[in-house]
Amino acid sequence: MSKFEFPKSITSRPVWGTLEVRSGEHHLMIAEAEGAEAILDIATPDLMAKTHLIYIPKGTGYAERLRALNSAQFYEGPSYEASLQRIRRVLEDTHMGLQVYLTGTEGMMGQAMSEVMTVGLPHTAIQTEHRGSVARRMQCVHCKGITEDVEVDPFVCAHCGLNLFVRDHYSRRHAAYQGVCVDAEDHGNVPEPKGIYE
Amino acid sequence: MSGAEKIQVKVTEITPLNELVTRFRFERVGGGQLPTFSGGAHTVVEMQDGGITRLNPYSLMSDPFDQSSYTISVRRDDEGRGGSLFMHQQVKLGDEMTISYPVNLFSLDLRARKHLFLAGGIGITPFLAQIKQLDVLHGHWELHYACRNHALASYADQLTDRHPNETHLYYDDQNQAIDLKNLLSGQPLGTHVYVCGPKGMIDWVRNTAAAEGWPEDCIHYEEFLAPKPGKPFEVRLAKSDKIVHVGENESLLEAIEREGVDAPYLCRGGACGQCETVVLDHEGNFVHRDHWLTDEEKAAGKRIMPCVSRFEGKSLVLDR
Ligand code: FES
Numbered sequence: 001m002s003k004f005e006f007p008k009s010i011t012s013r014p015v016w017g018t019l020e021v022r023s024g025e026h027h028l029m030i031a032e033a034e035g036a037e038a039i040l041d042i043a044t045p046d047l048m049a050k051t052h053l054i055y056i057p058k059g060t061g062y063a064e065r066l067r068a069l070n071s072a073q074f075y076e077g078p079s080y081e082a083s084l085q086r087i088r089r090v091l092e093d094t095h096m097g098l099q100v101y102l103t104g105t106e107g108m109m110g111q112a113m114s115e116v117m118t119v120g121l122p123h124t125a126i127q128t129e130h131r132g133s134v135a136r137r138m139q140c141v142h143c144k145g146i147t148e149d150v151e152v153d154p155f156v157c158a159h160c161g162l163n164l165f166v167r168d169h170y171s172r173r174h175a176a177y178q179g180v181c182v183d184a185e186d187h188g189n190v191p192e193p194k195g196i197y198e
Numbered sequence: 199m200s201g202a203e204k205i206q207v208k209v210t211e212i213t214p215l216n217e218l219v220t221r222f223r224f225e226r227v228g229g230g231q232l233p234t235f236s237g238g239a240h241t242v243v244e245m246q247d248g249g250i251t252r253l254n255p256y257s258l259m260s261d262p263f264d265q266s267s268y269t270i271s272v273r274r275d276d277e278g279r280g281g282s283l284f285m286h287q288q289v290k291l292g293d294e295m296t297i298s299y300p301v302n303l304f305s306l307d308l309r310a311r312k313h314l315f316l317a318g319g320i321g322i323t324p325f326l327a328q329i330k331q332l333d334v335l336h337g338h339w340e341l342h343y344a345c346r347n348h349a350l351a352s353y354a355d356q357l358t359d360r361h362p363n364e365t366h367l368y369y370d371d372q373n374q375a376i377d378l379k380n381l382l383s384g385q386p387l388g389t390h391v392y393v394c395g396p397k398g399m400i401d402w403v404r405n406t407a408a409a410e411g412w413p414e415d416c417i418h419y420e421e422f423l424a425p426k427p428g429k430p431f432e433v434r435l436a437k438s439d440k441i442v443h444v445g446e447n448e449s450l451l452e453a454i455e456r457e458g459v460d461a462p463y464l465c466r467g468g469a470c471g472q473c474e475t476v477v478l479d480h481e482g483n484f485v486h487r488d489h490w491l492t493d494e495e496k497a498a499g500k501r502i503m504p505c506v507s508r509f510e511g512k513s514l515v516l517d518r
Contacts, residue, residue: 022411023408023409023411024410024411025383025410025411026411094387095383095384095385095386095387096382096385096386096387096388096389096411096412096416097382097411097412098387098411099411119311119387119388120309120310120311120387120388120389121387121388121413121416122415122416124413124414124415125413125415125416
């Protein structure tokens with residue numbers, strides 16, 4: 001089961017969609033971990049012949065099935081950061097009409113989305129579908145440091161070590177949710193961490 | 199009073215450009231500065247034509263930062279209902295006229311990394327102001343301008359002189375046509391396309407861009423529909439309790455205004471949505487001509503845009 005129904009929240013929280021095939025001569029797909037399943041769901045030979053597919057496995061094993069789709073280009077990157085150069089080059093080299101499909105965790109989709117928007121595509125033109133882990137990319141509001149793949153609430157900031165609450169406030173620019181200190185008033189009084197959606 | 203705020207102006211220059219197009223310059227009566235505007239804005243010009251008050255929208259083509267005067271270019275339309283003929287034949291140097299504050303329904307999206315302009319005929323005018331605006335902002339743009347022939351290509355020479363690399367001209371009489379599909383597919387990511395010209399050209403560009411995978415937010419268009427003459431008809435205005443006869447050469451909106459009923463409007467060209475009016479009852483067929491209502495809304499017959507649309511049939515009752 002790679003799909004998850006996010007509970008309703010405040011408006012700053014991004015809403016992810018469901019991928020659908022759009023017309024166009026060039027397609028860029030970025031699939032992280034279970035996001036591969038969303039690609040397998042929409043792939044047709046015709047579509048994949050015009051697609052540059054980037055897969056970030058994060059320990060999953062979809063590479064063979066994705067490779068079998070025979071996309072025009074296929075790249076397997078060890079991490080989002082490692083794939084970034086390639087993503088940037090695709091965005092610089094392709095022209096209007098490019099369709100962008102992002103699928104995987106919120107952190108990856110958020111970062112790729114802001115990358116695509118810096119070259120001038122409106123965010124309404126980028127399709128997304130959440131799959132897999134519900135872990136969040138968190139920004140500490142105190143030290144501004146980013147902690148990736150946060151699964152529990154509260155958590156410890158990987159940079160300044162403060163105990164942080166996981167908020168639904170989201171920054172498109174940083175592609176991260178905001179983490180706020182839980183024990184500022186009563187130092188050391190930290191609730192037992194549990195899963196974000198528990 | 200509906201519409202944007204009014205400005206009293208004096209006609210200080212009338213310049214025929216070619217067989218069909220004449221340029222008019224307006225300055226404020228008594229001197230003083232006019233409001234600035236952004237490229238793509240239009241003004242609604244009031245014309246007292248016999249007993250009829252005509253209000254026609256024209257794109258402002260002058261430098262948006264120049265507050266000393268506005269200029270518009272009017273193409274003579276011999277088949278139209280007379281607004282452009284009035285401008286060409288009746289308006290004299292020194293005349294005082296009333297125009298509206300600028301309203302922009304066709305502004306540049308300044309987030310774009312490049313602006314691609316497609317003009318057909320007199321549709322060049324909003325781009326002239328936008329190009330001046332982008333000159334100041336050092337924006338990246340390119341113009342493709344299609345005309346019947348060189349003689350009718352208003353401002354083409356001036357554009358090629360000042361912007362030889364950005365300006366591309368196409369003349370029908372030389373069988374030149376914009377290679378649209380290739381032009382669109384060669385644009386860098388982050389380009390926005392703008393089209394102004396005849397309806398056929400606008401539809402062609404919108405459909406081709408959509409088929410090429412351009413996001414809707416990157417496609418902009420403007421077409422002012424001049425209201426077309428049509429069969430006379432009668433309309434009952436329920437709120438004002440009036441029966442209004444709409445003549446052959448006036449629009450439904452003009453007829454409502456003639457009867458002293460204040461009705462909202464902005465563009466008077468079927469584009470802005472301001473004049474949308476609820477239909478309470480009807481027996482007959484609508485002649486919907488606007489760009490505002492969706493096809494479903496048009497088919498439902500519950501709304502009409504009186505600035506450009508008409509009615510043929512037995513009875514029409516509006517909530518006005
Ligand atoms: S006044 Fe703008 S659509 Fe009628």
